[in-house]
Amino acid sequence: xxxxxxxxELTQVDAGTPMGEVLRRYWYPVAFTRELAEFPVKRVELLxxxxxxxxxxxxxxGIVPEACPHRKASLAYGVVESNGLRCPYHGWVFDxxxxxxxxxxxxxxxxxxxxxxxxxxxxxxxxxxxxxxVGPAPAPRLPRFDTYVMExxxxxxxADLPCNYVQIMENAVDPHHVEWLHGRYFQFIGRHEGFTSPxxxxxxxxxxxxxxxxxxxxxxxxxEGASEENDDWKVGHPLVFPYNMRVGGGGVHQMQIRVPINRxxxxxxxxxxxxxxxxxxxxxxxxxxxxRIPVVDADGRHVVNYVEGQDIMAWxxxxxxxxxxxxxxxxxxxxxxxxxxxxxxxMDRVARGEDPLGTIREEHERIDLPCEKDKFHAGAQxxxxxxxxxSTRFSPMLDAIxxxxxxxxxxxxxxxx
Amino acid sequence: MQAPPDRRFAADAEAHxxxxxxxxxxxxxxxxxxxxxxxxxARRFYCSCSACGWTGEITPTGDVAVGHEPEH
Numbered sequence: 001x002x003x004x005x006x007x008x009e010l011t012q013v014d015a016g017t018p019m020g021e022v023l024r025r026y027w028y029p030v031a032f033t034r035e036l037a038e039f040p041v042k043r044v045e046l047l048x049x050x051x052x053x054x055x056x057x058x059x060x061x062g063i064v065p066e067a068c069p070h071r072k073a074s075l076a077y078g079v080v081e082s083n084g085l086r087c088p089y090h091g092w093v094f095d096x097x098x099x100x101x102x103x104x105x106x107x108x109x110x111x112x113x114x115x116x117x118x119x120x121x122x123x124x125x126x127x128x129x130x131x132x133x134v135g136p137a138p139a140p141r142l143p144r145f146d147t148y149v150m151e152x153x154x155x156x157x158x159a160d161l162p163c164n165y166v167q168i169m170e171n172a173v174d175p176h177h178v179e180w181l182h183g184r185y186f187q188f189i190g191r192h193e194g195f196t197s198p199x200x201x202x203x204x205x206x207x208x209x210x211x212x213x214x215x216x217x218x219x220x221x222x223x224e225g226a227s228e229e230n231d232d233w234k235v236g237h238p239l240v241f242p243y244n245m246r247v248g249g250g251g252v253h254q255m256q257i258r259v260p261i262n263r264x265x266x267x268x269x270x271x272x273x274x275x276x277x278x279x280x281x282x283x284x285x286x287x288x289x290x291x292r293i294p295v296v297d298a299d300g301r302h303v304v305n306y307v308e309g310q311d312i313m314a315w316x317x318x319x320x321x322x323x324x325x326x327x328x329x330x331x332x333x334x335x336x337x338x339x340x341x342x343x344x345x346x347m348d349r350v351a352r353g354e355d356p357l358g359t360i361r362e363e364h365e366r367i368d369l370p371c372e373k374d375k376f377h378a379g380a381q382x383x384x385x386x387x388x389x390x391s392t393r394f395s396p397m398l399d400a401i402x403x404x405x406x407x408x409x410x411x412x413x414x415x416x417x
Numbered sequence: 418m419q420a421p422p423d424r425r426f427a428a429d430a431e432a433h434x435x436x437x438x439x440x441x442x443x444x445x446x447x448x449x450x451x452x453x454x455x456x457x458x459a460r461r462f463y464c465s466c467s468a469c470g471w472t473g474e475i476t477p478t479g480d481v482a483v484g485h486e487p488e489h
Contacts, residue, residue: 001429001433001452001454002433002450002451002452003434003437319421323423326423326427328426328429329452329453329454330454333454334454337452337463338463340452341450341452341463341465341472344449344467345449345465348449348467
């Protein structure tokens with residue numbers, strides 16, 4: 001339970017608010033790489049602001065606020081040219097640094113152009129996504145988390161959800177929900193719809209723990225029949241501050257991404273890499289495929305017969321911004337309290353002029369995040385459950401993904417890996 | 418924009434506003450955040466202080482000091 005003021009502060013995303021200023025210190029995925037290959041300019045909403053994102057003919061990316069500094073027409077309808085983005089209205093051109101480099105109807109012997117910088121952000125491509133930083137300069141490095149740069153077979157499921165991102169992030173430090181939402185509730189739905197839900201998701205929790213670390217919070221659990229020697233406790237998996245969670249197991253590696261589009265809309269993305277530890281033979285992908293995951297059915301009811309659909313139901317039905325003034329947390333929600341503290345600490349750090357948790361300024365090749373390999377001590381079965389019972393079953397790549405896991409297992413069994 | 422207040426628990430919200438700690442036990446500054454949770458019948462506040470970095474739980478006890486008797 002929080003006061004209304006604390007809840008308000010925690011859930012804000014707009015510029016000038018304490019939390020909005022924290023969020024502007026991070027990079028966000030704002031487009032699929034293939035989108036700008038298909039058409040080189042896109043309107044993007046991020047943190048409650050609109051931007052024009054473009055890819056130059058030479059492959060460089062730029063991002064500027066959508067409104068042209070001249071007469072405020074949308075640069076998202078701009079003309080992509082070799083030296084920048086040309087406003088469709090009067091032809092002013094802005095380069096990737098935001099500088100106005102052409103004002104066709106103005107005299108070129110004045111310094112008028114210097115007055116109208118578009119105040120650009122920075123954009124880069126990584127792992128089939130275009131990433132943007134729209135905070136104060138100098139931008140930190142784009143963190144090269146393992147999932148985005150590792151070898152493997154990729155796909156990206158996504159949906160835009162009508163709720164604030166914080167209630168989604170609180171789910172990432174709530175281990176107990178798994179045995180109920182993805183266990184008991186899944187069994188209930190399965191009985192009515194005629195399928196068998198995955199047994200490993202219903203295992204009872206005996207102990208949960210949370211460890212702050214340099215990228216966020218590591219979540220740990222001991223499930224019935226396991227011990228602190230099992231991966232679920234010994235390794236755990238992290239909430240990656242402030243808007244991600246790294247999960248996986250059984251040769252599946254996933255970053256769950258929750259981009260605050262605005263205060264009450266979150267883009268939920270499941271960036272998944274299939275890469276069995278043994279027996280994997282790499283399959284080239286010229287384009288990383290993306291697909292929408294279902295949120296509601298034709299009657300407006302949540303689709304709850306797959307794991308992430310259940311999560312979405314729990315997040316969205318709390319309301320656009322959950323009312324934390326009348327919630328009733330228990331001891332089992334202590335991870336939620338820890339996360340709120342972490343958010344609050346970063347507001348203070350940014351107010352002091354410091355970088356918040358999880359920003360990096362050093363050049364680096366890859367950031368490996370801790371993540372259990374033997375998830376729910378279910379072994380390779382986890383990968384198959386993941387394909388059949390999670391969002392992957394909606395992927396256009398489902399057959400290829402299953403083949404990757406089955407072929408790898410067969411190679412291991414035959415000793416040919 | 419926020420979900421409408423749940424009238425069933427208006428009294429709890431008021432009690433939270435009344436009882437949430439106003440001072441850090443280490444330095445006396447206002448806590449940066451105090452998240453209230455329940456453990457059985459005990460109300461606890463998970464607090465952190467921006468001024469001195471203190472983090473801990475504060476539990477209002479009322480007038481009665483309650484002991485416990487482990488099995489013996």
